[in-house]
Amino acid sequence: MESRPPAPAPASRQVDLDEKLRHLPEAARAAFRRFRASGAAADLDGVIFAILEDFLPRRTEPASRIAQLPGDTALMDGLGLDSLAITEIVFFTEDLFGISITNEEILRVRTIDDLRDFIRSKVAARQAG
Amino acid sequence: MPPLPVITGLGFITSIGNDRAAVGRSLRELHHGFEPCTFLDNPALPVKVAGTIKGFAFPSPNWRDWQWPATHAIDRETLRGLAPHGVYAVCALQQALAEAGLGPDDLTDGTTGLFCASAGSPYLLGQFLSQMYASRGERGNPMGIVSSIAGTLNFTLATLYHIRGAVCGFVSACSSSSHALGYAMDEIRLGRQQRMLVVGAEDMNAESILPFHCVRALSLNPDPDTASRPFDRRRDGFVGTGGAVALVVEDAALARRRGVPVQAELLGWGQAGDGYSVAISHPEGAGLREAMRRALADARVAAPDIDYVNAHATSTPAGDRSEAIALKAIFDGGARPRVSSTKALTGHGLSLAGAMEAGFCALAIAEGFIPGAAHLEEPDPECADLNLPRTSLDEAPRLVLNNSSGFGGSNVCHVLRRPA
Numbered sequence: 167m168e169s170r171p172p173a174p175a176p177a178s179r180q181v182d183l184d185e186k187l188r189h190l191p192e193a194a195r196a197a198f199r200r201f202r203a204s205g206a207a208a209d210l211d212g213v214i215f216a217i218l219e220d221f222l223p224r225r226t227e228p229a230s231r232i233a234q235l236p237g238d239t240a241l242m243d244g245l246g247l248d249s250l251a252i253t254e255i256v257f258f259t260e261d262l263f264g265i266s267i268t269n270e271e272i273l274r275v276r277t278i279d280d281l282r283d284f285i286r287s288k289v290a291a292r293q294a295g
Numbered sequence: 296m297p298p299l300p301v302i303t304g305l306g307f308i309t310s311i312g313n314d315r316a317a318v319g320r321s322l323r324e325l326h327h328g329f330e331p332c333t334f335l336d337n338p339a340l341p342v343k344v345a346g347t348i349k350g351f352a353f354p355s356p357n358w359r360d361w362q363w364p365a366t367h368a369i370d371r372e373t374l375r376g377l378a379p380h381g382v383y384a385v386c387a388l389q390q391a392l393a394e395a396g397l398g399p400d401d402l403t404d405g406t407t408g409l410f411c412a413s414a415g416s417p418y419l420l421g422q423f424l425s426q427m428y429a430s431r432g433e434r435g436n437p438m439g440i441v442s443s444i445a446g447t448l449n450f451t452l453a454t455l456y457h458i459r460g461a462v463c464g465f466v467s468a469c470s471s472s473s474h475a476l477g478y479a480m481d482e483i484r485l486g487r488q489q490r491m492l493v494v495g496a497e498d499m500n501a502e503s504i505l506p507f508h509c510v511r512a513l514s515l516n517p518d519p520d521t522a523s524r525p526f527d528r529r530r531d532g533f534v535g536t537g538g539a540v541a542l543v544v545e546d547a548a549l550a551r552r553r554g555v556p557v558q559a560e561l562l563g564w565g566q567a568g569d570g571y572s573v574a575i576s577h578p579e580g581a582g583l584r585e586a587m588r589r590a591l592a593d594a595r596v597a598a599p600d601i602d603y604v605n606a607h608a609t610s611t612p613a614g615d616r617s618e619a620i621a622l623k624a625i626f627d628g629g630a631r632p633r634v635s636s637t638k639a640l641t642g643h644g645l646s647l648a649g650a651m652e653a654g655f656c657a658l659a660i661a662e663g664f665i666p667g668a669a670h671l672e673e674p675d676p677e678c679a680d681l682n683l684p685r686t687s688l689d690e691a692p693r694l695v696l697n698n699s700s701g702f703g704g705s706n707v708c709h710v711l712r713r714p715a
Binding site: 189220221222223224225246248250251253254257261 | 357359370371372375434436437438
């Protein structure tokens with residue numbers, strides 16, 4: 167997929183986000199609401215960890231445990247995600263934060279910290295723009 | 296001794312039961328699996344009945360909302376790539392493998408293959424394409440294609456069980472899983488594989504069933520107790536169903552070495568086309584007659600020796616009549632095997648039908664009964680000469696014929712035998 171302009175924000179956007187978020191734990195949904203209100207990057211982690219937990223191959227590691235894992239834990243070899251799951255996570259976060267991620271950028275995201283840093287920088291760039 | 300394919304494991308997720316015991320009970324007692332159904336929230340639709348699958352729910356295309364019986368464990372990693380009928384299939388295959396005494400490590404050395412049949416998931420494909428249209432191609436669920444297209448069963452099940460033998464899907468509409476079973480038998484008989492897993496499945500929803508209303512093939516009878524009545528004078532179309540059936544087929548010598556019971560032997564199969572119509576069966580059942588003849592020849596069985604025929608008969612006016620004519624042509628020497636269509640109880644499972652009914656035939660052989668012709672009150676005069684028992688019989692059939700027909704006049708028959 168080629169890079170594309172930041173996702174537009176049509177009137178239906180809020181409805182879509184509610185639908186996307188309804189499977190995440192309330193704590194993660196609250197973190198997302200705080201992020202939307204304040205734009206504070208500190209609230210991103212609670213959302214990112216919950217998304218990762220949602221895509222784990224088996225329901226073994228709750229989000230609170232993912233937060234305890236070393237930041238250099240690999241998404242594929244460490245968490246057991248496959249490339250399709252990572253693609254799903256990328257699409258999910260693109261929609262959630264109105265950011266755009268290219269194929270080349272996806273390939274550079276290998277660890278939990280890579281994903282956190284990457285989303286933070288993308289969100290910051292969007293806020294600045 | 297040349298290889299002899301035998302069935303050592305059966306798994307059922309069907310409208311008449313979600314395990315072997317429940318299905319056997321329904322077949323013996325002629326309990327149907329139909330419920331009133333409002334498709335697409337439209338009470339104006341004249342199609343009112345379906346063979347529902349109990350204990351499962353797919354309220355949205357999102358797998359996180361799906362429900363299945365707690366007796367079956369499915370990891371999220373697997374679930375993400377499944378269609379609703381894939382969930383049925385995983386459950387049915389778990390049952391079949393357990394019955395055959397097989398664990399995951401027994402399937403990965405390349406001597407086990409997997410043949411599947413489904414029409415894919417029109418439901419998920421529709422959702423996937425809607426998302427693509429709405430985003431003008433910029434967005435799509437990465438799992439959308441593997442979960443929705445025909446082939447989704449073999450993609451996902453082969454991955455789940457690390458199958459390294461022959462893996463393939465079969466597409467011949469309502470004879471699809473009969474083809475899968477027939478070619479699985481050949482894989483074993485040709486010595487290419489020692490074991491084949493055969494799985495047929497279909498979604499049970501408006502997207503899979505209502506398209507048949509567009510060709511006026513579905514019953515408009517709102518009464519679940521009579522909507523499906525194959526061979527009856529007042530039949531008016533089929534009742535749709537979904538679900539999954541899994542069969543473990545292996546070489547008899549391997550089953551003997553492993554010490555597992557054989558449910559039924561698969562003696563032979565045959566197929567033949569009608570070459571007649573894209574949707575309607577040949578009026579004299581020409582292709583089905585030839586498919587039966589070829590199956591009997593392949594099995595080296597004489598027609599008079601067949602004890603029971605599980606007919607394809609879906610309860611459509613034209614199809615049942617042409618099958619009756621074909622049956623009378625094959626069994627013309629005074630031999631009159633028992634005949635019933637278990638679709639009177641289950642509904643028509645489309646791509647699933649052939650494997651489901653082969654599973655029923657194996658159950659009948661293993662447990663010593665013949666399923667009755669349910670809901671038959673007044674036989675169509677053209678079908679009246681058939682030996683249609685109104686109740687299930689405590690007769691143990693030795694040789695059984697299983698018929699299937701699909702769009703384009705694709706006819707497939709299997710011959711099953713009780714182990715000596």
